[in-house]
Amino acid sequence: xxxxxxxxxxxxxxxxxxxxxxxxxxxxxxxxxxxxxxxxxxxxxxxxxxxxxxxxxxxxxxxxxxxxxxxxxxxxxxxxxxxxxxxxxxxxxxxxxxxxxxxxxxxxxxxxxxxxxxxxxxxxxx
Amino acid sequence: xxxxxxxxxxxxxxxxxxxxxxxxxxxxxxxxxxxxxxxxxxxxxxxxxxxxxxxxxxxxxxxxxxxxxxxxxxxxxxxxxxxxxxxxxxxxxxxxxxxxxxxxxxxxxxxxxxxxxxxxxxxxxx
Amino acid sequence: xxxxxxxxxxxxxxxxxxxxxxxxxxxxxxxxxxxxxxxxxxxxxxxxxxxxxxxxxxxxxxxxxxxxxxxxxxxxxxxxxxxxxxxxxxxxxxxxxxxxxxxxxxxxxxxxxxxxxxxxxxxxxxxxxx
Amino acid sequence: xxxxxxxxxxxxxxxxxxxxxxxxxxxxxxxxxxxxxxxxxxxxxxxxxxxxxxxxxxxxxxxxxxxxxxxxxxxxxxxxxxxxxxxxxxxxxxxxxxxxxxxxxxxxxxxxxxxxxxxxxxxxxxxxxx
Amino acid sequence: xxxxxxxxxxxxxxxxxxxxxxxxxxxxxxxxxxxxxxxxxxxxxxxxxxxxxxxxxxxxxxxxxxxxxxxxxxxxxxxxxxxxxxxxxxxxxxxx
Amino acid sequence: xxxxxxxxxxxxxxxxxxxxxxxxxxxxxxxxxxxxxxxxxxxxxxxxxxxxxxxxxxxxxxxxxxxxxxxxxxxxxxxxxxxxxxxxxxxxxxxx
Numbered sequence: 001x002x003x004x005x006x007x008x009x010x011x012x013x014x015x016x017x018x019x020x021x022x023x024x025x026x027x028x029x030x031x032x033x034x035x036x037x038x039x040x041x042x043x044x045x046x047x048x049x050x051x052x053x054x055x056x057x058x059x060x061x062x063x064x065x066x067x068x069x070x071x072x073x074x075x076x077x078x079x080x081x082x083x084x085x086x087x088x089x090x091x092x093x094x095x096x097x098x099x100x101x102x103x104x105x106x107x108x109x110x111x112x113x114x115x116x117x118x119x120x121x122x123x124x125x126x
Numbered sequence: 127x128x129x130x131x132x133x134x135x136x137x138x139x140x141x142x143x144x145x146x147x148x149x150x151x152x153x154x155x156x157x158x159x160x161x162x163x164x165x166x167x168x169x170x171x172x173x174x175x176x177x178x179x180x181x182x183x184x185x186x187x188x189x190x191x192x193x194x195x196x197x198x199x200x201x202x203x204x205x206x207x208x209x210x211x212x213x214x215x216x217x218x219x220x221x222x223x224x225x226x227x228x229x230x231x232x233x234x235x236x237x238x239x240x241x242x243x244x245x246x247x248x249x250x251x252x
Numbered sequence: 253x254x255x256x257x258x259x260x261x262x263x264x265x266x267x268x269x270x271x272x273x274x275x276x277x278x279x280x281x282x283x284x285x286x287x288x289x290x291x292x293x294x295x296x297x298x299x300x301x302x303x304x305x306x307x308x309x310x311x312x313x314x315x316x317x318x319x320x321x322x323x324x325x326x327x328x329x330x331x332x333x334x335x336x337x338x339x340x341x342x343x344x345x346x347x348x349x350x351x352x353x354x355x356x357x358x359x360x361x362x363x364x365x366x367x368x369x370x371x372x373x374x375x376x377x378x379x380x381x382x
Numbered sequence: 383x384x385x386x387x388x389x390x391x392x393x394x395x396x397x398x399x400x401x402x403x404x405x406x407x408x409x410x411x412x413x414x415x416x417x418x419x420x421x422x423x424x425x426x427x428x429x430x431x432x433x434x435x436x437x438x439x440x441x442x443x444x445x446x447x448x449x450x451x452x453x454x455x456x457x458x459x460x461x462x463x464x465x466x467x468x469x470x471x472x473x474x475x476x477x478x479x480x481x482x483x484x485x486x487x488x489x490x491x492x493x494x495x496x497x498x499x500x501x502x503x504x505x506x507x508x509x510x511x512x
Numbered sequence: 513x514x515x516x517x518x519x520x521x522x523x524x525x526x527x528x529x530x531x532x533x534x535x536x537x538x539x540x541x542x543x544x545x546x547x548x549x550x551x552x553x554x555x556x557x558x559x560x561x562x563x564x565x566x567x568x569x570x571x572x573x574x575x576x577x578x579x580x581x582x583x584x585x586x587x588x589x590x591x592x593x594x595x596x597x598x599x600x601x602x603x604x605x606x607x608x
Numbered sequence: 609x610x611x612x613x614x615x616x617x618x619x620x621x622x623x624x625x626x627x628x629x630x631x632x633x634x635x636x637x638x639x640x641x642x643x644x645x646x647x648x649x650x651x652x653x654x655x656x657x658x659x660x661x662x663x664x665x666x667x668x669x670x671x672x673x674x675x676x677x678x679x680x681x682x683x684x685x686x687x688x689x690x691x692x693x694x695x696x697x698x699x700x701x702x703x704x
Contacts (some may be wrong), residue, residue, distance in 0.1 A: 011502065012498065012501070012502070015630075015701075017623075017626060018546075019521070019546050019549065019576065020575070020576060021267060021545070021546070021572070021575045021576060022266070022267050022519070022545045022546030023265060023266050023267065023382075023546075024264050024265045024266070024423065025265075025423070028422065028423055028463065031462070031494060032422075032494055032497065032498070035493070035494040035495050035497075035498060036495075036498045038495075039495050039498055039499075041498060041502070048626055048629075048630075049523070049524055049622075049623075049625075049626050050521060050523055050524050050546065050549065053549065053576060056576060056577040056578070057577055058577035058579075059575060059576060059577040060574045060575045060576075060577070060579075061575060062267070062270060062310075062575055063267065063270040063271055063273065063274040063571065063572075063575075064270050064273060064274065064310035064312075064315065065310060066270070066309060066310060067308070068575065070577075087626075087629070089629070090523075093523060093554065094523060094549065094552060094554055094555070095552055095553055095554025095555075110629040110630075113629055113630050114630055114631055114632035114633075114635070115632070117610060117630055117632075117701060118610065118632055118698075121501075121502060121699075122498070122501035122502055122507065122699070123699060123701050124388075124501070124509070125509065125511070125701060125702055125703060125704075126423075137372065138368065138371070138372070141534075141605075143527075143530060144642075145617070145642050145645065145672065146671070146672060147397060147641070147642070147668070147671045147672060148396070148397050148615070148641045148642030149395060149396050149397065149512075149642075150293065150394050150395045150396070151293070151395075154292065154293055154333065157332065157364060158292075158364055158367065158368070161363070161364040161365050161367075161368060162365075162368045164365075165365050165368055165369075167368060167372070174530055174533075174534075175526075175527075175529075175530050175619070175620055176617060176619055176620050176642065176645065179645065179672060182672060182673040182674070183673055184673035184675075185671060185672060185673040186670045186671045186672075186673070186675075187671060188397070188400060188440075188671055189397065189400040189401055189403065189404040189667065189668075189671075190400050190403060190404065190440035190442075190445065191440060192400070192439060192440060193438070194671060196673075213530075213533070215533070216619075219619060219650065220619060220645065220648060220650055220651070221648055221649055221650025221651075236533040236534075239533055239534050240534055240535055240536035240537075240539070241536070243514060243534055243536075243605060244514065244536055244602075247371075247372060247603075248368070248371035248372055248377065248603070249603060249605050250258075250371070250379070251379065251381070251605060251606055251607060251608075252293075253599065255598075262392070262424060262427075262467070263466075263467070264466045264467060265423060265424050265467075267519070267545045267546075268519070268545075268608075271519075271544060271545060274571070274591055275591060275594060275595065278591040278592055278594065278595045279595045279598075281592070282592065282595050282596075282599075284595070293395060294392060294395050294424070297392075297427065297467065297468070300467060300468025300469075300484070301468065302468040302469070302470050302475065302480050302482065302483070302484050303465075303466065303467065303468035304465040304466070304468070304470060304474070304478045304480070305465070305466045306465075306466070309466070313468070335433075335434045335435070335436075336393075336394045336433065336434070336435045336436070336439070337392070337393065337394060337395075337427060337430060337433065338427070338430025338431065338432040338433035338434070338443070338484065339430075339432070340432050340434060344434070345432065348434045350432050350434070352432065352482040352483065352484075353432070353482065354430070354432050354468065354482075354484050376598050376599075376603070376604065377603075377604070378517075378598055378604050378606070379517075379604070379605075379606035380606065381519070381606055381608035382608060383695065385694075390704075397615070397641045397642075398615070398641075398704075401615075401640060401641060404667070404687055405687060405690060405691065408687040408688050408690065408691045409691045409694075411688070412688065412691050412692075412695075414691070506694050506695075506697075506699070506700065507699070507700070508613075508694055508700050508702070509613075509700070509701075509702035510702065511615070511702055511704035512704060523622070524621070524622050524623070525620070525621060525622065526619070526620050526621065526622065527620070
């Protein structure tokens, strides 16, 4: 895991750009990540733009009682998805506190994001 | 018609915010306007934001040969839809030339847009 | 007051339909009437009778149906928007020579003029878009 | 080269599916192979067998089918995304106790793992989203 | 008074500009769905021109872990309050 | 070289910022669908950081009446050129 973290590499990179609840993008992106991991691929996640909201602590249910995506985040480790990154600029733009996040993710500057994308065979954006 | 123009009033205001071809919003908004007019309502159209692109001259077909919305604009007069407005700021932001528009529409500043909305019984945004 | 809702968002992929259902329940709880929910644009997908979401997720088609059954709210689906997207009731399926149908009562396929009627005839029309 | 496409946009309401079809024809014209089109998110609505667009509009379901018939391109639909949205083939309809179906061959309901296989197995995966 | 309803956040969508450009001096703006991100202290500056007339939906804030994280300038209402806002308004206009 | 594909215009969506933030120094950006509005002289400033690596799809420009109205900094390609760009790229990333 440590090697993959420092080298930023892997098989599949899933970029999550949408916040929870407002659309199904985040959930469907996470589903793709879980499936890729279940198929034995080395999967990285990048939370970008409003997608960093996925990491906010204290999330609740949707309008009709949907459980949302917060419980899914807790399953990532079970699937060996441990390479979690977030766009550092997005976190500060939204004023989120890194300490209050539900899961730790490594903040990346723009140049690192380009490297991350280049270092994965398949990149899926949701 | 002149009275309605100067008073900015009417029964139904349809606000068109999306450009042609990229989505069906513009076409479905125009359909709603045509139906309202066919039912005898006084209909006004406001082209706002990227929606001002609907008025651009020289539009062509979509990827699979769809005819787009430009032909529909020519039908507006037949339905007595003559109260056409556009957001003046959007036109200049996109750098469009008013003389090159397919149909003339009256440019409105922000304050006038609020008045236009207030002066219609029903406002639909597409 | 007499309310109508315009729903333009598809079920599941966007929150619009969920928000509309929540708003519908709240306005009824405040003693208002909900005359109709009109489905347009991708909102017409809310009428898909075969929807089979996982058991631990809300079932939007059933939730709309319950609204109709309990409060008499009409569920009106724009016919032009629906046909393009493969949402046909038995009558339209037969008219288009197709076997099977994808929309059934209490959802009713209807013209866009109904939306204008609702917008002008009800006290409030509230739109939920994707 | 061996291509695959990921289509996430619904037919009609967004250009994504139209763009994907145009791109598909162009890559085939350049002598490439199109292994599969994978439909996910609202892209699964492209498989709605009852779609009945007006005669002067393109028929996307037929256009996908033609791609399959002429070039053997697989039309793979994410089963989880499809069931939620009311897109069931005969097998799934019967499994869920529903009468009628809304998806038929050459569209095939399949798991999301197929998308990963395509993405890693083909030379190029190009995504068209709404 | 017209109630404007916005479901997109200013952090990713410019729709808020169209909503603001369309508001009269008495009109109110309600943030719902992903639009409630606009109620964060880091984002609320986009809505300066409607200070005192800016609302956000409590249920949508709570679902996103943001209940209690709103800027003080935002009036938080639940869905019952949402209905009440529509009662008080002459009509509603939705922006998405 | 990675080909990034953007279908949203900078006049209404901030997605372009995410696309640009993700591009390496050799990467290319292709504007398609409503994204081609970004190729207008009034809008192209948003893409300054990728000058020389900015493309727009001719068919989508033409459909919108914009063929010939592009900024000179934009390289216009038809759909055959779009396929060629994907051939030359190691992979593609789509932004919407």
